[in-house]
Amino acid sequence: MEKERTGLRSLFAGYCRHPTAWDELFDSSGGPHPAYRLLVDGLDQLGVGEFQKRRVSADLVFVNQGVTFSVYADRRGVEKIFPFDLIPRPVAAAEWGRLEVGLQQRIHALNLFLHDVYHDQRIIKEGIVPAELVLGSKGFRKEMAGFDPPGGQYIHVVGTDLVRDAAGKFLVLEDNARTPSGVSYVLENRVVMKKVFPQLFQHCRVRRVEDYPQRLRDALGSVAPAGAQDLPCVVLLSPGPYNSAYFEHSFLARHMGIELVLGPDLFVHDDRVYLKTTQGPQRVDVIYRRLDDDFLDPEAFRPDSLLGVPGLFRAYRAGNVTLANAVGTGVADDKAIYPFVEDMIRFYRSEEPILSKVPTYIGARPQDCAFVLDHLHELVVKAVNESGGYGMLMGHTATREQRAEFHEKVRDNPRNYIAQPVVTLSTCPTWTDEGTAPRHVDLRPYIVSGKSTWVLPGGLTRTALVKGSLVVNSSQGGGSKDTWVMENGK
Amino acid sequence: MISRVAEHCFWMSRYLERAENTARILEVNQTHLLDFDVPLDQQWRPLLIISGVYDMPGPPEAEAVQQYMTWDPANRSSIAVSVGAARENARIIREVISAEMWERLNYYHLWMQEPAARALYDGSRSEFYNQIRRINQLIHGIADGTMAHGEAWEFFQMGKYLERASQTARILDVKYHILLPTPEQIGTPVDHAHWVAILTSCSGYEAFHKKMRSPLDTGGAVADFLILDWQFPRSVCYCLAQCWKAANAISRRPSGESGSVVESQLADLASWLNRMDIAEIIRRGLHETLTVVVNRIHEIGALIHTTYFDVSLQAAPAPTKRAAAMYQAQS
Numbered sequence: 128m129e130k131e132r133t134g135l136r137s138l139f140a141g142y143c144r145h146p147t148a149w150d151e152l153f154d155s156s157g158g159p160h161p162a163y164r165l166l167v168d169g170l171d172q173l174g175v176g177e178f179q180k181r182r183v184s185a186d187l188v189f190v191n192q193g194v195t196f197s198v199y200a201d202r203r204g205v206e207k208i209f210p211f212d213l214i215p216r217p218v219a220a221a222e223w224g225r226l227e228v229g230l231q232q233r234i235h236a237l238n239l240f241l242h243d244v245y246h247d248q249r250i251i252k253e254g255i256v257p258a259e260l261v262l263g264s265k266g267f268r269k270e271m272a273g274f275d276p277p278g279g280q281y282i283h284v285v286g287t288d289l290v291r292d293a294a295g296k297f298l299v300l301e302d303n304a305r306t307p308s309g310v311s312y313v314l315e316n317r318v319v320m321k322k323v324f325p326q327l328f329q330h331c332r333v334r335r336v337e338d339y340p341q342r343l344r345d346a347l348g349s350v351a352p353a354g355a356q357d358l359p360c361v362v363l364l365s366p367g368p369y370n371s372a373y374f375e376h377s378f379l380a381r382h383m384g385i386e387l388v389l390g391p392d393l394f395v396h397d398d399r400v401y402l403k404t405t406q407g408p409q410r411v412d413v414i415y416r417r418l419d420d421d422f423l424d425p426e427a428f429r430p431d432s433l434l435g436v437p438g439l440f441r442a443y444r445a446g447n448v449t450l451a452n453a454v455g456t457g458v459a460d461d462k463a464i465y466p467f468v469e470d471m472i473r474f475y476r477s478e479e480p481i482l483s484k485v486p487t488y489i490g491a492r493p494q495d496c497a498f499v500l501d502h503l504h505e506l507v508v509k510a511v512n513e514s515g516g517y518g519m520l521m522g523h524t525a526t527r528e529q530r531a532e533f534h535e536k537v538r539d540n541p542r543n544y545i546a547q548p549v550v551t552l553s554t555c556p557t558w559t560d561e562g563t564a565p566r567h568v569d570l571r572p573y574i575v576s577g578k579s580t581w582v583l584p585g586g587l588t589r590t591a592l593v594k595g596s597l598v599v600n601s602s603q604g605g606g607s608k609d610t611w612v613m614e615n616g617k
Numbered sequence: 618m619i620s621r622v623a624e625h626c627f628w629m630s631r632y633l634e635r636a637e638n639t640a641r642i643l644e645v646n647q648t649h650l651l652d653f654d655v656p657l658d659q660q661w662r663p664l665l666i667i668s669g670v671y672d673m674p675g676p677p678e679a680e681a682v683q684q685y686m687t688w689d690p691a692n693r694s695s696i697a698v699s700v701g702a703a704r705e706n707a708r709i710i711r712e713v714i715s716a717e718m719w720e721r722l723n724y725y726h727l728w729m730q731e732p733a734a735r736a737l738y739d740g741s742r743s744e745f746y747n748q749i750r751r752i753n754q755l756i757h758g759i760a761d762g763t764m765a766h767g768e769a770w771e772f773f774q775m776g777k778y779l780e781r782a783s784q785t786a787r788i789l790d791v792k793y794h795i796l797l798p799t800p801e802q803i804g805t806p807v808d809h810a811h812w813v814a815i816l817t818s819c820s821g822y823e824a825f826h827k828k829m830r831s832p833l834d835t836g837g838a839v840a841d842f843l844i845l846d847w848q849f850p851r852s853v854c855y856c857l858a859q860c861w862k863a864a865n866a867i868s869r870r871p872s873g874e875s876g877s878v879v880e881s882q883l884a885d886l887a888s889w890l891n892r893m894d895i896a897e898i899i900r901r902g903l904h905e906t907l908t909v910v911v912n913r914i915h916e917i918g919a920l921i922h923t924t925y926f927d928v929s930l931q932a933a934p935a936p937t938k939r940a941a942a943m944y945q946a947q948s
Contacts, residue, residue: 368709377712387712392619394929403620403928405768405867 137171138178138563142556145565149295151216151555162219165615169327170214175562181323182213182558188319209312210606212557213323216568216588217331223612226289226297226572227582229481232472234285234574237304237459239475240468241281244458245271255474256467260491263542264464265511266305266457268420270427274444276453278350280576283415283451284343285460286310286586289570290485291553298550299484300569302468304460305452306417309587309607310339310573311375314382316609332614334584339573340382346577347413350449355412362388362402364416366434376417385415395438398445413449414439420454462511462545463491485550490541499537499546503530506546507597508537521597523549552597555608557590567591569599570610585610618768622710624926626769629706629714630776633722633753636699638784639668640749642791643686645818647679647742649811667787668694687738696749700726715763718756725752768867775863775921782856783914788818789843790907812839819843819851840903841895844910853910857887860917867925879917879924886913 144150144157152167154160159167170178189208218226243250244261251258261267286307288300317336321328344361351359365376367389380387392403393411401408416423422432427440442448458464466487469480488495488506499506503522510518520533537544554565572586588608589599599605646664661682665673670692673685687696704726711719728734738745757777764770812835816822821842828846829838846852861875861883868876875881890898890910898906 381712386619388619389621392621396929403926405618405620405623405772405925405928408928 136175138173138175139167139171139556140562142563143565145551145554147293148551148565148567149291149293149553150565151291151553151568152214153556162613163217166215166217166327166331166611166613169324169330178213178558185211185213185319185323188322189315210592211312211316211319212566212590212606212608213320214556214558214563215320215324215609215611216555216570217611217613218570218585220334220612220614223334223584225481230287230572230574230582231580232476232478232481233287233299233302233468234282234576234580236468236471236475237285237302238279238281238576240471241453241456241459242275242279243475245455246273250471250474253474255470256464257491259542260461260463260467261458264458264461266420266455266459266461268455268457270440270444271453271455276350277352277446277449278578280350280451281453281456282459283346283350283453283576285452285574285576286571287574289482289572290550291570292485293551295553297482297570299468299482300550301462301465302460303571304456305419306372307571307573308372308375308417309571309589310583311378312607313573313583313585313587313610314339314378316607320609328611330615331611334612334614336583336585339575339583340379342581342583343379343415343575344383344385346575346579346581347415347449347451349577350451351412352446352449354447356410359412360402360410361413361415362386362393362411364388364390364393364414364418364436366390366418366422370417372417379415390418390432390434390436393436393439395436395442398438398442398447400436400439400442400448411448413451415451420457423450423454462509463489463542466545485547488546490537490544490546493541495546496537496541499544500534502546503534505548507549508533508544508546510536511543511545519598521549549597552591552599555588555590557592557608559594564594566594567597567599568608584612620926620928622713623768623772624922625706625710626713626772627776627921627926629703629710630757630773631780632699632703632706633756634777634780634784635694636696636703637750637753638781638788639686639694639696639699640746641818641820642667642788643683644743644746645814647683649814663791667791670694683742697729700729700749700752710769713769715759717763718759721759722752722756771863771866772925775860775867778856778860778863779914779918779921781851782853782860783911785819785843785851785853785856786907786910786914788815789840790904790911791815809835812836815839815843821849821851824849837895837899840898844890844898844906845895854887854890857883857890861887864921877924879920882913882917882920886910886917 139153142153144153144155152159152163173181186208189211240250244267248258248261250256251261282304284307286303286309288303289297290300291297313336347361348359351361361383362385363376363380363383365373365380365387367373370376377387386402388402393414394401394403394408396408400411400414402411418434421429423435424437424439424441425432425435426437428435439448439450440454443450443454465484466489469484472478472480488499490496490499490511499508503520503525506520506522508520508522520529522530525533552567552569555568556563557566559566568588568590570586570588573583575581575583588610590606590608591597591599592606642664646661660677661679662677664682664686665671665677668686670686673682673692675681685692685695689695690698692698704722707714707719707722734745737748757773760770760773764773813822816825816839825839825842829842842849842852844853847854847858849855861880864877864880864883865875868880870876870880875884890906893901893906
């Protein structure tokens with residue numbers, strides 16, 4: 128009897144908003160945001176019992192598909208199913224439209240920045256960005272000086288992380304302009320959601336994401352180098368099955384209709400890149416590479432890399448192959464450079480930035496550094512060279528020892544750190560063992576640039592699964608939700 | 618297709634075929650020996666020789682040889698190693714093979730590591746070897762029914778038939794090592810029984826009798842059947858022809874026209890055999906002929922490697938149309 132009653136209970140009965148954070152579904156009155164009433168009511172009326180059933184069938188789809196992610200630090204080791212929560216995170220179309228324009232503006236400026244720092248360096252000469260932050264950036268590649276990548280595009284794929292502050296304003300947390308991952312989960316999540324909530328999906332008129340592989344394929348083809356074959360040969364270069372994102376490499380290659388290759392499958396001859404095939408060597412024009420710069424070419428970069436292709440950078444500079452993303456984009460998503468992106472928009476486009484960033488203190492600036500050292504307990508401190516949530520201090524929850532450790536690190540190498548006030552990320556109702564409860568989320572939209580720029584509607588909503596945790600990264604055990612850009616939201 | 622992927626397809630198939638054939642010869646040797654008095658030192662050693670195994674530690678006694686050829690990880694040709702290698706190749710090309718193929722092959726690989734497999738081996742040796750044979754048969758059956766018969770599938774066929782051709786030649790050659798028939802022994806029941814054993818190990822007993830109908834010279838007839846028959850699926854010539862067909866499909870030449878050096882070498886070997894009849898083969902020496910076959914198949918294996926897998930720029934790069942032909946979604 129009790130179980131029955133529980134099963135019939137509406138999904139959001141007893142849902143308690145987070146005391147301070149913005150909630151993606153419910154406003155301060157406790158009712159749904161007007162734009163999402165359709166979605167909230169639809170889910171609510173499903174009831175807990177029915178929702179549970181759909182959760183089970185969704186989990187089965189993931190297991191069968193093998194939608195996995197390796198968590199390096201996890202003792203259990205290799206592959207885990209990427210945890211997924213069925214309650215979608217909505218964004219109204221009008222709000223999305225603003226984000227889209229803001230993201231395009233930002234990405235365009237980053238591309239111009241990259242061209243500038245590898246050519247005339249005007250932004251440095253005019254004193255907008257300090258030279259040592261650019262030249263000292265781990266991602267800056269002096270080998271790229273003077274080189275014009277085909278199509279003038281440096282960043283073909285970028286994932287820009289957005290968070291919402293307590294007032295509900297979207298802020299840029301960081302750009303990921305080297306090898307951003309996660310879009311395959313967006314696509315797989317969507318498959319599951321459509322299976323599990325077909326009617327709700329239709330009623331909410333959610334924008335399609337299935338176009339992503341084709342859009343990317345077209346973008347890559349559009350930046351083939353001069354002298355490419357009539358039908359440019361595009362391949363995806365992966366480090367292989369032992370890489371944590373291999374599932375995505377395989378997924379994208381299949382859906383884009385291109386070959387997935389490993390370093391040893393390619394070779395360079397006469398500064399041209401070839402793929403070893405059973406029909407003989409095949410010329411390659413565009414490489415979507417999911418390898419760090421460091422490992423791309425043992426001739427040019429790390430000599431011990433077995434993942435790359437000897438001579439690839441030579442072929443690249445000779446203009447015979449396009450690499451997506453270009454070599455050296457790491458300087459643009461360097462956390463030390465991040466605070467200057469708004470200035471880049473003003474400098475290169477003479478426009479005011481549409482999207483704001485999270486307030487940021489730059490370790491390299493003595494005043495900022497002093498502030499950071501005094502306020503560690505209130506700040507999130509990040510090492511500029513790390514990603515995936517590693518090398519981070521959550522000042523407000525850290526132990527005294529952890530703070531002391533970071534105090535020393537920052538003091539010894541201030542240039543390597545930035546700090547931001549703790550942003551109470553917005554929350555979204557998520558299914559937990561105790562029923563629906565708020566969990567912090569962020570949003571990673573993906574932007575594809577070839578001859579033109581396209582923003583994937585929605586993107587990956589990453590969810591911190593542990594109550595109160597603000598760390599959403601998959602490599603730290605976070606999960607995801609489907610993001611619904613709703614035409615029916617106002 | 619990518620050379621590396623083709624290479625995994627080819628070797629997955631070869632290893633599976635190798636496992637099946639090893640199980641065949643072990644099984645037949647065991648049952649056959651139960652019936653006849655063969656000198657102790659000749660009972661099992663020939664099997665090691667035809668498998669190209671020269672470094673087994675200890676005397677070649679029945680249990681030791683079977684253990685070594687079935688389970689020993691130190692023996693690169695053991696059944697366990699072959700099944701494991703097949704599964705490892707399959708794992709790398711999971712996107713290319715069907716999900717069912719992977720699932721079954723993985724299942725049998727894991728089964729071999731469980732006590733149940735060992736118990737079957739100890740309790741019912743014959744049934745164990747039957748089970749091993751069924752693994753290969755099942756995987757190829759699933760492949761036939763669930764894989765697109767494109768390049769990947771052709772490489773499976775190439776691996777299977779190349780290995781099988783070599784194995785059939787080796788199985789036949791065991792006669793040379795077990796007994797060099799003295800003129801007195803030819804035609805005796807012992808001699809006859811050995812030929813039947815060889816036929817049975819190739820699953821050819823019924824097919825042979827349908828075709829040959831109690832010939833006077835059993836040995837000659839069996840050798841004829843297993844080398845030259847153009848219909849029996851384990852005969853050397855049949856396997857060479859199928860191997861050629863696969864290579865021909867890969868080079869996309871009109872049927873009948875040899876494109877690659879692999880095709881011409883396969884065609885050469887087959888026509889060399891076909892030019893002779895069994896009487897001539899026996900006159901030259903059966904063992905000598907089979908040795909040529911095994912060696913030339915080995916060379917063809919090396920040619921396959923340099924033609925399809927170990928590709929580098931020897932001549933001018935491939936023209937544009939070939940690049941367009943590469944555009945098939947990975948499936």
